[in-house]
Amino acid sequence: xxxxxxxxxxEGSRRKALLLGIGLDNDDGHLRITRGKNFHLxxxxxxxxxxxxxxxxxxxxxxxxxxxxxxxxxxxxxxxLLAEAMGS
Numbered sequence: 867x868x869x870x871x872x873x874x875x876x877e878g879s880r881r882k883a884l885l886l887g888i889g890l891d892n893d894d895g896h897l898r899i900t901r902g903k904n905f906h907l908x909x910x911x912x913x914x915x916x917x918x919x920x921x922x923x924x925x926x927x928x929x930x931x932x933x934x935x936x937x938x939x940x941x942x943x944x945x946x947l948l949a950e951a952m953g954s
Contacts, residue, residue, distance in 0.1 A: 883937035885925070887918040902926065904936045924951035 889898070889910015898915040900907040905922040907915060928947050929936060939947065 881937040885922060885936065887922065889914040889918060921951050
């Protein structure tokens with residue numbers, strides 16, 4: 867397994883990125899799955915899954931506003947974008 871690379875991809879390289887959200891607080895037995903352009907969300911209570919979905923949508927909006935793709939951002943920038951998307 868390769869370590870995370872904070873450097874932007876070089877010309878000719880094609881990195882892919884996917885945000886994976888896993889909710890573990892489901893007690894109602896309902897399996898919730900949501901897929902988007904660059905994210906997959908699985909599980910969680912209705913409230914948790916909705917929160918993950920809203921965060922993923924807001925993250926994509928912030929990426930679009932910056933003209934960036936998920937694969938183009940480093941770990942620190944992703945952390946900042948997620949904090950903004952979560953309203954913290």
